[in-house]
Amino acid sequence: MxxxxxxxxxxxxxxxxxxxxxxxxxxxxxxxxxxxxxxxxxxxxxxxxxxxxxxxxxxxxxxxxxxxxxxxDPAGRKSKLLDRLRAKISRNKSKDHREVSENETVKNAQKNVRKVELGWLNFRDGKYSQVRTKKGGGTRKVAVSKDCRKNELVEKAVGLFFPAQRNTQGRITDFEVDITDFQEHSLDEHITVGELYEQTKLPLLRFYLTTKRKDSASDSETESASANAQQDVIYVGNSSVLTNSSSDDIHLVYSTVDMGDLSSVHEIDAAMNVDILEDSGTVTFFTGLISNTESASLDDTLLLSPQSSSPVVSSSHLDSFQEPIVQREKVKKILVLHRCQILKELISHFCDVSVTQEDISIQVVLPDGKQEKAIDDGGVLRDVLSEFWQDFYEQCTLGNNFKVPFLRHDFGQQQWESIGRIIAFGWQKQKYLPIKLAPVILEQAALGCIKSPLVDSFLRYVTESDRIVFESCRSDFESVDSEELLEIMDLHNCRRVPTADNFELLLEELAHQKLIQEPAFVIEQWSTVLSPLRSELECITAAYENLQPTFRKVMRSLVYPTIMTEQQKNITKYLSSYLRESDKQHLSLFLRFCTGSDLFLGRNISISFTQLQGVQRRPVAHTCGCYLELPVNYENYPDFRHEINKVLESSVWVMDIV
Known part of the structure; x- marks a missing residue:
């Protein structure tokens, strides 16, 4: 709001x-x-x-x-001060200053209405935190009677922060509600606002509405709330042990699974807080409704490990949970991924054939074991897809501008099919395609035929020096150094001597070998997943062109405030100059910083301005809403360019704004 x-x-x-x-x-x-x-x-x-x-x-x-x-505006503040001074001077002319002060005190004491501030503290991560304005919180000023007590303050706060008894956090009936004073102490039910003003002598009192979900109050309440849940939520991660510092919590120990065995992990019921995922790896929670029969067998399911005296999940009992879960309606699945392990973990998750049929969102864990403070409203998914494909290009492909997958001994049919599902998932959810892959590969996989020029893709696959030699041969074969040409052709496993008459044919054969024949196994696995999207991927070349970041596309996507100061207009000129001189790599970095995606997905980027100065001065981006905040305190363009380059090239972007 x-x-x-x-x-x-x-x-x-x-x-x-x-x-x-x-x-x-x-x-x-x-x-x-x-x-x-x-x-x-x-x-x-x-x-x-x-x-x-x-x-x-x-x-x-x-x-x-x-x-x-x-x-x-300093001028506005000065005018207010002058108005106040004039009022005081006029009062001093009529009567003594002390008498005026006494009269004002009496006048204030006779008021029946006083203004107070109301804020909202929500219990989360084991503590109360103030809810921001954009989340429905903030600080509100209201006028209340001096005889107003705790119950009336609660009613007013609930009406403000929970209009129609509901907001983005849920229904008010889902929370335990209280009201606290400015020191966050629970308010006495009998004391009035007037009495508090008299006791504290504060010019303006502030009260906080405190809310705490009923399902987090105790373990028994957690189990009761779980039984009444309206939507199933599954948390899926990737390590073998779930650790928790509390001795009272249940420890679930799974056997270690490799990238292809994720489908063997089943959902079980556990009355635990989501925050334990900060220090965990592979964990799957099932928080849906459990029948009486399943609840009765839960004690038998948790067996003690002789090494750790921790409950261990028996595979035979896990099988008994599988059938009720399969029969359920579509569930909400949260994939838990770790930074620097996105490639391996995402492939593991998508080895499950049914994963694309789930309602999926992403939760990312930092290298220190803590969760990123980000809610997946699209921005986290785009960021994960960008990191996944960057790692894929480096670890699983060969080539220069265009990449071609190469066969790895640790990647079998299951892993390559999983990558195909990730391609389909990214396209269906965010219209994201890995545009560094040679387009003929996706065309062959999705359409069963090649539409793009094969040789053109090959020339972008080879190194820059090889491309120059090949293009020289196509335009003037005799001008090329024959020894250099033979050396290059030998590197590409050509077994015939190139001549002016057969060079075009040799080039087509080499292109078909490198782009179609060698990755044929990968293309075959991808075709099983991408062929149903044939109609959507009919024009892959056009999709590649639309996704490619350019200066004009990025500039058209920027949305500035309607009214700006001269200082703000200067910053817009700095940003325009920076984007104009940026290469494709920096344009991709800028888009990923603002939107989460390193490709141009057609999303508008809203620009606003801040007053950050000194060491705090920096651009701030909100990827879910594609929102960029720029400081206005730059003295010149080089300072602006230097600072934004430092941010974009640091590659240390942590989502820490909810």
Missing amino acids: LFIRYCNCHRMDEIYDFLRSRDVSEEVIQQLEKDKIDSSVIPLMTDEQLKVYLPSYGDRLALLGYCRRREN
């Missing part, structure tokens, strides 16, 4: 003048006055509510930018 912040700092006539400057009709302004919308109401309105008055999304964003600028 989008909240218009800072509006309560300005009078409504200023806001009306601004709306008129944007040619907003007088009917809208009259409707605002008719509905008695003032500067204290606007901050509490959602984007949908504000849309009733301002249908244009640009007008709503412009209003947000206007309020932010006015709040940060």
